[in-house]
Amino acid sequence: MRPHGLHYDVNCSILFTGLPLLQRPAAARAAGFGAVEFWWPFAEAVPSSAAVEEFASAVESAGVKLAGLNFFAGDLPAGDRGVLSWPAHAREFRDSVDVAVAIGARLGVSVFNALYGNRLPGEDPRAQDDAAAEALSYAAAAAGTIGAAVVLEPLSGAASYPLRTASDAAAVIERVSREGGPGNLRLLADLYHLAVNGDDIATVIKAYAPLIGHVQIADAPGRGAPGTGQIPLGQHLTSLEAAGYRGWVGLEYLAADAGAGAAFDWLPRCQRGQ
Numbered sequence: 001m002r003p004h005g006l007h008y009d010v011n012c013s014i015l016f017t018g019l020p021l022l023q024r025p026a027a028a029r030a031a032g033f034g035a036v037e038f039w040w041p042f043a044e045a046v047p048s049s050a051a052v053e054e055f056a057s058a059v060e061s062a063g064v065k066l067a068g069l070n071f072f073a074g075d076l077p078a079g080d081r082g083v084l085s086w087p088a089h090a091r092e093f094r095d096s097v098d099v100a101v102a103i104g105a106r107l108g109v110s111v112f113n114a115l116y117g118n119r120l121p122g123e124d125p126r127a128q129d130d131a132a133a134e135a136l137s138y139a140a141a142a143a144g145t146i147g148a149a150v151v152l153e154p155l156s157g158a159a160s161y162p163l164r165t166a167s168d169a170a171a172v173i174e175r176v177s178r179e180g181g182p183g184n185l186r187l188l189a190d191l192y193h194l195a196v197n198g199d200d201i202a203t204v205i206k207a208y209a210p211l212i213g214h215v216q217i218a219d220a221p222g223r224g225a226p227g228t229g230q231i232p233l234g235q236h237l238t239s240l241e242a243a244g245y246r247g248w249v250g251l252e253y254l255a256a257d258a259g260a261g262a263a264f265d266w267l268p269r270c271q272r273g274q
Contacts, residue, residue, distance in 0.1 A: 006241055007273035009035035009067040011216070011252040015263065018256075022054060025062035031264055032272040037068035037250050039113075045072040045083075045096040052099065056106055066107040067248045068214060071139065072096030073115040081161045082115025084139075085132035087123070093135050101142045111214045111247070112143050112150050113188055116172070118160035125162070132172065137181035144184050151188035151213045156196040164197045166204045170211060186213025190252065191236055195220050201236050209243035218253035225253050227266050 010016070010033050012024035019027055021041060028036045041055050059066050072093065074080025083089035100112055116132060119125060140150045152169040155161045163169050166187060173185045189212045191201055205212075217237075219229030226233045237249065255263030264272070 006237055006245070006249050007035065008267065008271075009033060009037050009065075009248050009250050009273070011038070011250050012036045013039035013041070014252055015255060022058040025059045025064050029062045029064050032269040033064065034273045035065040035067040035248060036062075037066070037111075037248070039070040039076065040072045040096065040100075041069075042072075045092045046099060052103060056103055059107055066103075066109050068111040068113060068250060069100055069104060069109050070113040070115065071100050074117070079158070080118065081155060081158045082117035084114050084135045085117035085128040085162075086120060087127055087131040090131060090135060094138055097139045097142050101146060101148075104143070104148055105146045109146075110148050111186075111188075112139065112148060113153055113214070114139055114150050115153060115155070116161065116163050118158060119162055129172075129175075133176050133179060133181070136172070136176050136185060137179075140176070140182035140185050144182050149184045149186045149213045151186045153188035153190055154193055154197065154199075155190075156193040165199045166194060166208050170208060173211065187211045188214045188216065189240075190216040190218075191231060191233060192216070192218035192220055192223055192253070195231050201231070202239065205236065205239045205243055209240065209245060212240070212245055212247070214247055214250065215240060215245065216250040216252040218251075223254050225251075225255055225263055225266055 010028040012028060016024040016027045025036050042051055073082045083093050114136060143150050152172055154163045154165055154169050169187050176185055187208055194204060195201055217226060217233050219226050219231050221229055
């Protein structure tokens with residue numbers, strides 16, 4: 001299914017979950033992949049120096065590239081989907097940006113994902129959007145110091161998360177640009193989330209291809225591996241390549257048997273990106 005020019009990485013926060021987190025980069029390497037990505041891999045916004053060293057060393061020892069890394073996004077299991085737009089957490093978010101960019105400088109990260117954050121009960125949405133614009137500008141400027149981009153992701157499955165379509169995210173990026181922010185903000189096109197939320201993927205690619213800074217895939221329904229659902233992922237990836245996309249394609253799907261390697265049977269080993 002892999003079009004020429006596109007390379008896959010494994011999201012080790014959702015795959016290989018039967019292994020301790022620090023063993024997952026090596027498992028991805030053993031499965032034939034040359035790159036990985038992670039959600040925020042720490043319990044807090046500012047982890048200890050020892051925890052950062054353990055994480056970076058695990059990636060380096062596995063011999064894989066860290067293609068993407070999320071900023072701190074709150075308590076994901078509890079339902080948080082980012083703190084970017086939470087005014088009371090501005091310092092916490094900026095601290096996580098500083099940590100992430102330092103890791104990125106060491107490991108060659110090219111894309112940082114900034115989850116927007118749910119709407120907060122009793123909080124003025126305009127205040128949240130103002131906080132988000134400031135935080136995104138800060139994050140993009142920091143990422144730019146190492147030649148990286150910051151991507152903004154529409155999500156499904158979280159009723160209070162305000163960015164659901166590509167146009168929602170594009171409007172935020174346009175606002176930051178209009179207000180003089182850095183020019184390295186991009187759209188994260190997770191084809192699963194967009195499809196589940198009702199976006200027409202072919203239309204998204206035509207309209208926003210130059211703005212797309214990272215791609216993630218899973219099939220729907222079920223958020224399983226490509227071929228388990230109804231999204232024509234191969235067709236969409238071919239269209240992305242034809243439109244000029246040359247970034248990573250993150251595998252971000254659910255698979256209970258990832259440790260055994262069967263979760264990647266759909267993708268020939270020679271096409272997994274070395």
